[in-house]
Amino acid sequence: MTKGITQPDLALLAFAREIRSKAYAPYSNFRVGAAIFAGGEIFQGVNVENAAYGSTICAERAAALAAVTAGFTDFDAIAVVGDSDAPTVPCGACRQFLAEFNPEMRVILGGKTDAVEVTSLDVLLPDAFVRGYLDQDDGEDEE
Ligand SMILES: [Zn+2]
DSSP states (O other): OOOOOOHHHHHHHHHHHHHGGGOBOTTTOOOOEEEEEETTEEEEEEOBOOSSGGGOBOHHHHHHHHHHHTTOOOEEEEEEEOSSSSOOOOOHHHHHHHHTTOTTOEEEEEOSSSOEEEEEHHHHSTTOOOGGGGOOSSSSOOO
16 A cells, blocks of 8 residues: 655645644544645645534545635645544545545555555545546437
8 A cells, every 4th residue: 555655745744734733523533634735735624523413524625625715626645644543544535525636646644653654546446436427428318
């Protein structure tokens, strides 16, 4: 799973680790920070829980929303740091959400320890459903 860890990987991971303290997780107490590198800039996000649990949003998607809101839709990499001992992986919903913006993006994972894993989104989510499946030849229904 682990690719070679680079200095930019560790730098992006530091942004994810730093923002993790801003997580709003009063129910699970599981805080997650994420940082996305896109267009030469860094966008951070945290998990934001809600009393209606299904309305909760993960740190990875919060960071993606920040990047897209700033006009960046081609992500190079994402770093995720959670409260687990082992490096925290993105949930299935986030894997699908991120695939929209580069199904092969680099993924750097960290947790409470110094352990770091580097992988890519196509390893975490092979055969993602991407926009190519929605392409139609003429836009008209066929019987
Ligand atoms: Zn998630």
